[in-house]
Amino acid sequence: MSLPRPTLTRSVRTAAALGVVALVAAGCTSNTPEASNDTSSTAAPVGDNAKPGEKVTIGFSGPAADHGWLAAINNSAQAEAKKYTDVDFRVAEGTNDASLQISQIETFINDKVDAIVLLPTDGAALTEVATKATQAGIIVVNVDREFSSPFAARTTVLGDNYGMGVSAGTRACKVIADKKITNPVIAEIAGIDALPLTQDRSKGFAAALKACNQTVDNRVAAEFTVASGESVAANLLQAAPKIDVIWNHDDDQGVGVMAAFDNANRKEFAFIGGAGSANAMRWIKEGKMDATVIYPPTQAADGVRLARLLAQDKGMADLVQVAVPRRIVLDAPVVTKENVDKYLPLGFES
Structure with missing residues (x-):
């Protein structure tokens, strides 16, 4: 999630720019023509992008x-x-x-x-x-x-779909290490398999698991809907009598996934979600879910x-580069009980 930078950074930069302007002004007291012109190479741009400008x-x-x-x-x-x-x-x-x-x-x-x-x-x-x-x-x-x-x-x-998978896999590895689980069973409930974003999320998840010598044992794919989430999760639970970690790609379909968990009375696993819905964050606060990975709706x-x-x-005030970048990839942070209060106001309703 792209969060605002501290205002102190801008204040310090403004002060530094004013210092440059003061030095240039002092230099202009010289009688030489070179010193009285051309400050463009030394003066840094100063301004507040939030102030109203041209319509x-x-x-x-x-x-x-x-x-x-x-x-x-x-x-x-x-x-x-x-x-x-x-x-x-x-x-x-x-x-x-x-x-x-x-x-x-x-x-x-x-x-x-x-x-x-x-x-x-x-x-x-x-x-x-x-x-x-x-x-x-x-x-x-x-x-x-x-x-x-x-x-x-x-x-x-x-958003960073591959990074989202990496974040989810890294969290799964931490859960396994913290609980000292041997031979863990890891499940994945993907979105629509034909979409590149789903493929990227799965590749990132697999890569992160590989880093802690783990693999996905059971994988099913839903359709980013509540009904499909419930259906495939129910089938997954029937096929796997023991699961230690489940990653669900999408918190909207996660409403159905959670319903399947409740219907089967299965709670033995760490449940990790994806996207960052308010539902998922409330479940984290209630202890029904371990974490969710943000895919920013901003x-x-x-x-x-x-x-x-x-x-x-x-340009972007917090960058040295004058021009706006051509490509911006937002972060995929993990929300847990330790930081959920910070992210809950940003959660979207499913």
């Missing part, structure tokens, strides 16, 4: 809110835009139809918006229209599902913030 129009096209995490994506984007009086935010209807989303982007192009923040239904399918927007001089910020061409977006904001909010900076020709 910019940002179009947003996101997914249909048929899943808790997807609803949180849309809500976080709109909440972020409301923070800025210099942003005219135009929201297209959420959709899972690539053709409809293409027409939405065409409308934004015709309206000559300054920037578009886009979580594509299908990255490949939206690449052509996103490239068209870029060629029209519109800043495109790609969120979560990447386009198939580097020319389609100015910058891309991503990606679109970060996209809106970056689109505003780019449209106003600003």
Whole structure:
């Protein structure tokens, strides 16, 4: 999760910049022509990116809110835009139809918006229209599902699916070590297997387990829904009379997974979730779940913030580099009972 940097950092940088300005001013007392001009190479840029700037129009096209995490994506984007009086935010209807989303982007192009923040239904399918927007001089910020061409977006904001698996696997290794479990049985409840994001999560999980000489013993795949989570978890429990650790890729389908656990009265394992729902965090506080791994629903909010900076020709204040990076991958932190209170306000409702 991308969290705000301490304000002290900015204060120190501002003080340092003022010191540079003072030195330049002192140098300007010289009578030589060279000393009276050209301070651009020594003066550091100073400013507050949150202060209102030039009015910019940002179009947003996101997914249909048929899943808790997807609803949180849309809500976080709109909440972020409301923070800025210099942003005219135009929201297209959420959709899972690539053709409809293409027409939405065409409308934004015709309206000559300054920037578009886009979580594509299908990255490949939206690449052509996103490239068209870029060629029209519109800043495109790609969120979560990447386009198939580097020319389609100015910058891309991503969650870390492979890193999510690594975080879950690392937590599983810690549970095994802390409990001194010998010959542990590890299970995995994946999402839709055909999706690259599911494949990446599984690869990361396997890699982390390999680091502590473990492997997945039982693996099933659901469909990111409550009903599918309950069904496959029930089958898993019947097939495996003993389980020590279970990682479920998605906290929305985890509602069904937890129902299957309750129906079977199975509680002997450490249950690790994924995505960071409020349900999962409440279960952690209640002791019904060991941990969940964040897949940030703030990606679109970060996209809106970056689109505003780019449209106003600003950089990121906490970076030395002047320009906004072309690719930003957010962290996949593990939420446990030790830090759940910090993350609970950021949890999305399933």
